[in-house]
Amino acid sequence: xxxxxxxxxxxxxxxxxxxxxxxxxxxxxxxxxxxxxxxxxxxxxxxxxxxxxxxxxxxxxxxxxxxxxxxxxxxxxxxxxxxxxxxxxxxxxxxxxxxxxxxxxxxxxxxxxxxxxxxxxxxxxxxxxxxxxxxxxxxxxxxxxxxxxxxxxxxxxxxxxxxxxxxxxxxxxxxxxxxxxxxxxxxxxxxxxxxxxxxxxxxxxxxxxxxxxxxxxxxxxxxxxxxxxxxxxxxxxxxxxxxxxxxxxxxxxxxxxxxxxxxxxxxxxxxxxxxxxxxxxxxxxxxxxxxxxxxxxxxxxxxxxxxxxxxxxxxxxxxxxxxxxxxxxxxxx
Amino acid sequence: xxxxxxxxxxxxxxxxxxxxxxxxxxxxxxxxxxxxxxxxxxxxxxxxxxxxxxxxxxxxxxxxxxxxxxxxxxxxxxxxxxxxxxxxxxxxxxxxxxxxxxxxxxxxxxxxxxxxxxxxxxxxxxxxxxxxxxxxxxxxxxxxxxxxxxxxxxxxxxxxxxxxxxxxxxxxxxxxxxxxxxxxxxxxxxxxxxxxxxxxxxxxxxxxxxxxxxxxxxxxxxxxxxxxxxxxxxxxxxxxxxxxxxxxxxxxxxxxxxxxxxxxxxxxxxxxxxxxxxxxxxxxxxxxxxxxxxxxxxxxxxxxxxxxxxxxxxxxxxxxxxxxxxxxxxxxxxxxxxxxxxxxxxxxxxxxxxxxxxxxxxxxxxxxxxxxxxxxxxxxxxxxxxxxxxxxxxxxxxxxxxxxxxxxxxxxxxxxxxxxxxxxxxxxxxxxxxxxxxxxxxxxxxxxxxxxxxxxxxxxxxxxxxxxxxxxxxxxxxxxxxxxxxxxxxxxxxxxxxxxxxxxxxxxxxxxxxxxxxxxxxxxxxxxxxxxxxxxxxxxxxxxxxxxxxxxxxxxxxxxxxxxxxxxxxxx
Numbered sequence: 001x002x003x004x005x006x007x008x009x010x011x012x013x014x015x016x017x018x019x020x021x022x023x024x025x026x027x028x029x030x031x032x033x034x035x036x037x038x039x040x041x042x043x044x045x046x047x048x049x050x051x052x053x054x055x056x057x058x059x060x061x062x063x064x065x066x067x068x069x070x071x072x073x074x075x076x077x078x079x080x081x082x083x084x085x086x087x088x089x090x091x092x093x094x095x096x097x098x099x100x101x102x103x104x105x106x107x108x109x110x111x112x113x114x115x116x117x118x119x120x121x122x123x124x125x126x127x128x129x130x131x132x133x134x135x136x137x138x139x140x141x142x143x144x145x146x147x148x149x150x151x152x153x154x155x156x157x158x159x160x161x162x163x164x165x166x167x168x169x170x171x172x173x174x175x176x177x178x179x180x181x182x183x184x185x186x187x188x189x190x191x192x193x194x195x196x197x198x199x200x201x202x203x204x205x206x207x208x209x210x211x212x213x214x215x216x217x218x219x220x221x222x223x224x225x226x227x228x229x230x231x232x233x234x235x236x237x238x239x240x241x242x243x244x245x246x247x248x249x250x251x252x253x254x255x256x257x258x259x260x261x262x263x264x265x266x267x268x269x270x271x272x273x274x275x276x277x278x279x280x281x282x283x284x285x286x287x288x289x290x291x292x293x294x295x296x297x298x299x300x301x302x303x304x305x306x307x308x309x310x311x312x313x314x315x316x317x318x319x320x321x322x323x324x325x326x327x328x329x330x331x332x333x
Numbered sequence: 334x335x336x337x338x339x340x341x342x343x344x345x346x347x348x349x350x351x352x353x354x355x356x357x358x359x360x361x362x363x364x365x366x367x368x369x370x371x372x373x374x375x376x377x378x379x380x381x382x383x384x385x386x387x388x389x390x391x392x393x394x395x396x397x398x399x400x401x402x403x404x405x406x407x408x409x410x411x412x413x414x415x416x417x418x419x420x421x422x423x424x425x426x427x428x429x430x431x432x433x434x435x436x437x438x439x440x441x442x443x444x445x446x447x448x449x450x451x452x453x454x455x456x457x458x459x460x461x462x463x464x465x466x467x468x469x470x471x472x473x474x475x476x477x478x479x480x481x482x483x484x485x486x487x488x489x490x491x492x493x494x495x496x497x498x499x500x501x502x503x504x505x506x507x508x509x510x511x512x513x514x515x516x517x518x519x520x521x522x523x524x525x526x527x528x529x530x531x532x533x534x535x536x537x538x539x540x541x542x543x544x545x546x547x548x549x550x551x552x553x554x555x556x557x558x559x560x561x562x563x564x565x566x567x568x569x570x571x572x573x574x575x576x577x578x579x580x581x582x583x584x585x586x587x588x589x590x591x592x593x594x595x596x597x598x599x600x601x602x603x604x605x606x607x608x609x610x611x612x613x614x615x616x617x618x619x620x621x622x623x624x625x626x627x628x629x630x631x632x633x634x635x636x637x638x639x640x641x642x643x644x645x646x647x648x649x650x651x652x653x654x655x656x657x658x659x660x661x662x663x664x665x666x667x668x669x670x671x672x673x674x675x676x677x678x679x680x681x682x683x684x685x686x687x688x689x690x691x692x693x694x695x696x697x698x699x700x701x702x703x704x705x706x707x708x709x710x711x712x713x714x715x716x717x718x719x720x721x722x723x724x725x726x727x728x729x730x731x732x733x734x735x736x737x738x739x740x741x742x743x744x745x746x747x748x749x750x751x752x753x754x755x756x757x758x759x760x761x762x763x764x765x766x767x768x769x770x771x772x773x774x775x776x777x778x779x780x781x782x783x784x785x786x787x788x789x790x791x792x793x794x795x796x797x798x799x800x801x802x803x804x805x806x807x808x809x810x811x812x813x814x815x816x817x818x819x820x821x822x823x824x825x826x827x828x829x830x831x832x833x834x835x836x837x838x839x840x841x842x843x844x845x846x847x848x849x850x851x852x853x854x855x856x857x858x859x860x861x862x863x864x865x866x867x868x869x870x871x872x873x874x875x876x877x878x879x880x881x882x883x884x885x886x887x888x889x890x891x892x893x894x895x896x897x898x899x900x901x902x903x904x905x
Contacts, residue, residue, distance in 0.1 A: 076751045078665060107596060108669065108744055176778065180631035180785075188733075188761045277762045278743040279750060292575045292599045292740050 041325035048321020051314030058311055062124055065117030073118035073281050077109030085299050104299055116303055119281040123263055126197055130262035133201025135208060135255050142212025143239055147220060163206045171199050171274060192276050200265050208254045215247045249326035256319030260312040267308050283308050360551050360564030362902035368587040370577040371767045372544040372570025377527040378503050379457050380520060382465040383771045387502050389568055391892035392549055393532035394505035397431050400890035404798045406496055410437055410506060410533060426491040426843055433482040439508050440537045440552045447478035450499060452509035461518035463820040468802035469497055469504040472840055493843035494799040502892035535561035535898035544768060545570060562901040574739060581877040582609045588879040591893055594741050597672030609880055613674045613873040616889025617684050618794040622867040624648050626826045629785045636815045639784045641826060646728045648787060652711035654864035656704035660752045663696055667870055670741040674873040681856050682800045683871040688852040695861055704756045715757055722757035731759040732787040737767040742790060775818045782813040784824060792872055801840065804855045808833050825865050832858055
């Protein structure tokens with residue numbers, strides 16, 4: 001990364017190449033902290049800042065939650081079933097509430113707060129992992145297709161092919177084929193986790209691959225790449241040193257979008273009753289389980305629904321802010 | 334008055350202004366929308382054990398006799414119910430002679446004859462058909478046509494409840510002309526016949542989309558010229574119980590929805606919308622956990638999993654099964670899942686009274702300490718402190734517990750898991766889409782018959798009042814296996830000569846006292862004594878119909894759609 005920043009030629013993608021001209025105001029900061037600029041620009045985007053704050057909050061909530069609220073999400077407490085959240089007392093003094101279940105409990109007396117925490121851990125873990133997988137595949141395919149002309153046709157047609165695959169039937173088939181072996185090797189929860197993460201990752205890298213390929217195609221014709229090539233830099237050095245750092249910004253932006261869509265896909269799968277076993281809460285599954293009683297207990301859909309929407313929204317805002325911050329042409333202004 | 338509804342066929346609701354006309358002419362009630370949230374995959378009950386398939390085909394295919402809502406036999410295609418008094422049943426109970434009505438024609442216009450009845454028996458008992466209803470023909474040595482409209486069924490030994498074959502929706506008559514090339518291994522390949530059977534019933538299939546929608550139209554050749562009242566029927570499948578209940582009770586999009594297995598509080602709040610009503614009746618439907626006596630481990634090669642070749646490592650131990658049963662609080666399950674429409678039971682045969690064992694002690698006992706003691710006794714202790722018991726050979730009490738995707742069943746799973754974990758089991762839950770789970774597809778690993786799990790939960794019942802074919806399911810030859818295309822009703826893989834001995838005696842006894850004793854003994858063998866079937870809840874059947882739909886008589890002893898020819902639209 002520091003290679004990229006200290007690279008004197010660093011041009012903006014698509015901008016005209018100004019290979020040897022240093023950027024006068026930024027050069028001092030860049031020397032001390034290459035990401036300082038990015039952060040300063042990012043800070044000016046209010047939405048992105050709020051989004052980042054929320055994402056950190058949700059992540060901490062899910063990571064530290066089990067210590068702060070040590071109630072098992074699967075613990076049944078049939079005597080205390082169907083409790084309302086404590087805030088119901090504000091407008092309904094007769095509501096059945098209990099401080100031992102601040103957000104209420106479901107029809108079997110499982111604590112909603114504990115389920116939200118446990119569900120968030122799974123949903124976020126699926127989101128992050130699937131996103132990382134998608135980014136890895138997408139970047140690899142994109143760079144290879146863009147850089148090596150002879151691979152371009154094959155890889156891009158392959159990308160088209162995967163784009164055309166419907167994810168739900170694919171997941172059903174994969175469930176059928178790989179569920180038992182994965183379960184035997186990794187245990188039920190981890191097995192399904194691997195399966196779902198792989199499926200989501202393996203079906204959401206295509207946009208990234210296309211964007212990266214386009215950028216690489218443009219970069220390849222730049223003078224600094226030409227210069228590097230003229231001194232005999234081989235592809236294995238060229239790609240990590242000159243190409244990748246310059247396509248980092250679209251990759252990061254599509255990573256944030258990918259995280260959001262992975263969380264949504266997992267929720268959709270859980271909502272459809274596929275995916276994780278029923279005793280393994282995720283935000284989508286909480287939603288699914290609560291739809292029957294939506295009218296009587298709106299809080300049971302509201303909280304997981306809010307958690308999904310706000311996380312996705314905040315990640316989208318972060319992506320928006322990052323795009324601005326990582327684009328040097330905007331950053332200067 | 335008779336002309337008007339006929340003219341207005343499709344807009345019958347208008348024509349029925351007087352209300353009396355509900356009894357008038359064929360097709361006068363227009364269109365009927367039925368929603369079965371498990372989609373229909375085949376319209377041949379001999380090739381599918383799924384209730385949804387059996388009930389959908391009951392619109393087209395009919396048996397010789399049916400049970401009414403009070404469990405009385407009523408003649409359907411037969412002219413009368415044979416009995417010893419009218420000479421239909423032989424004095425020594427070795428044969429029964431059915432006389433068919435002589436005015437019945439198939440929907441293609443050809444007459445129904447005794448040959449069709451004989452053929453139906455040949456069809457189901459042929460080698461390789463994989464007939465799902467073989468239990469119905471248990472003990473029959475011959476079915477012969479005495480003349481055009483008389484059939485004699487001969488039994489190997491005196492059969493004191495001979496009204497089993499060709500009785501009820503599971504055992505209807507197939508048309509020989511249509512199915513004669515579909516016998517044996519060819520049965521499953523006759524798609525046209527299996528999806529558009531020619532029947533004698535009130536409706537004919539006009540369009541069949543597998544696992545989606547079946548469209549029916551009134552049968553022009555139906556025996557009663559004024560019925561059915563509905564001109565067309567859309568039989569939609571798919572979705573889930575909640576969506577189905579909502580479609581009938583809240584939004585009124587559908588007229589009839591079957592099997593609304595929803596928590597009592599949910600149904601109540603839906604019914605408050607005023608579009609429809611919930612109907613329920615107790616029958617023989619029992620929600621139960623089936624224990625797999627064979628090893629479903631995925632480490633075994635395909636084709637050997639869940640077969641007799643590999644007995645289950647710990648579920649074959651009676652103490653383990655008893656501990657599992659003891660650790661279930663059935664009353665809590667009823668409260669959570671069924672409310673008024675359920676009662677705790679340990680019996681596989683909960684009704685009629687004279688066949689039901691006394692299960693009150695088992696049904697009310699919830700004793701975790703005794704369960705733990707039983708496991709200790711069987712040699713299972715938690716030696717490594719991970720909360721899961723294992724025995725000296727290192728066999729861990731780890732079970733995979735599967736059921737269909739349904740909110741109530743998932744609640745049950747969660748509750749039972751927590752109890753079993755308390756006594757030292759490790760429980761993994763799995764839920765499978767109901768259409769797959771009950772689909773009987775030999776290619777799917779997730780069907781109830783294949784049973785690639787240690788325990789599984791579902792509900793089943795028997796038609797009519799006689800549990801003979803139900804109890805006859807637990808014999809060695811009805812074990813689903815690769816050889817039988819994974820068909821067969823002996824889900825638990827019970828194979829015990831002692832049980833078959835009792836069954837043979839049961840089938841050979843006419844004395845009601847003795848039959849009751851044996852039926853109870855067999856029920857107790859499977860449930861109270863051995864806990865091979867862990868019964869949970871005696872379920873009332875719950876369905877819903879629109880307030881504008883008249884004539885619905887919920888029948889727990891036969892197809893719910895048994896009297897669909899009489900259904901009509903109530904004038905609004």
